[in-house]
Amino acid sequence: MVIGERLRELREDKDLSQGDIEQRTGLLRCYISRVENGHTVPAIETLEKMARALEVPMYQLFYDGDKPPKPLNVMKGIAGASEWGESGKDQKLLNRFRVFLGKASERDRKTLLYMAQKMARPVSGGRKAASR
Numbered sequence: 462m463v464i465g466e467r468l469r470e471l472r473e474d475k476d477l478s479q480g481d482i483e484q485r486t487g488l489l490r491c492y493i494s495r496v497e498n499g500h501t502v503p504a505i506e507t508l509e510k511m512a513r514a515l516e517v518p519m520y521q522l523f524y525d526g527d528k529p530p531k532p533l534n535v536m537k538g539i540a541g542a543s544e545w546g547e548s549g550k551d552q553k554l555l556n557r558f559r560v561f562l563g564k565a566s567e568r569d570r571k572t573l574l575y576m577a578q579k580m581a582r583p584v585s586g587g588r589k590a591a592s593r
Contacts (some may be wrong), residue, residue, distance in 0.1 A: 464496075468515075471522070486513075513563045513564065
């Protein structure tokens, strides 16, 4: 399936107009039309914007089968990854983070990542966790 056809199909399934996608992505309506009609091949960054606007994971832009592909376990091999974020409340929280981070600017995402790295560091040099 051509990516433009898939984008149009997803947009129409969600009952959205090209104008709705224009408002959600900041892309011009004429550009969206060119992509959907196969006249333009969008960059990965553009596809990310469109996936966020359509509120679908990016992989859904690329498959056209009856069933979604089996998801990869990208967390495999990371300590504790088999527990946190795979089900229940943790999974819901992780999905909420994904949605919010998808809407954040690149600068804000980098700032949050920096803060998370600082918070995750082990306490050293006599500092106590309570002093944070």
